[in-house]
Amino acid sequence: MxxxxxxxxxxxxxxxxxxxxxxxxxxxxxxxxxxxxxxxxxxxRTAEQVAKRASAFTPVQRARLIEALLQSGPQPPPQLGATVGLATGSLYHHLRELVAAGIATVEDKTYCLTPDGQQLAEALFALPHE
Structure with missing residues (x-):
C-alpha cells in the first residue's frame, strides 16, 4: 500500500x-x-534586414522623399522632385534605393510607401525631438 x-x-x-x-x-x-x-x-527580421531598412532614411534627401510620400501619399517622380527639391538624376537614384530597401514601391510610374515603409516612417517621424 x-x-x-x-x-x-x-x-x-x-x-x-x-x-x-x-x-x-x-x-x-x-x-x-x-x-x-x-x-x-x-x-x-534579422539585424541585417533592419539595418537595410533603417539606412534608407539616410541621407536626408531620402528622409525627405519618405516624408513627402507619408504626408501626401503616392506621387509621380516629377511631383516628388519638386516637393523635395531634387534634380532628376539624384531623385531617381534615391527612389531606387528606397525601392531596394523595401521602403517604397513603384507602379505605373507612381511611387508609394510599402506597408512596412509606412509603418517605419510613421514610427520614426513620431519620435520626440532631442
Missing part, C-alpha cells in the same frame, strides 16, 4: 511540475503582450 501511495505522489509531483511550467509560459506570454518588446511586436 505504501508503495502505491509513493507512485501516486511522484506522479502528482510530475503533473504539478508540468502545470507550473505551463503557467510560467503563459505568464511570459501575457507579459510580452503588455510590453512593446521586439518579441511582443512579432518581429521576425
Amino acid at each position: 505504501a508503495g502505491k501511495a509513493g507512485k501516486e505522489s511522484k506522479k502528482s509531483k510530475g503533473e504539478l511540475a508540468e502545470v507550473l511550467a505551463e503557467l510560467a509560459s503563459l505568464r511570459r506570454e501575457i507579459e510580452a503582450l503588455k510590453s512593446p518588446t521586439v518579441a511582443a511586436l512579432g518581429a521576425t
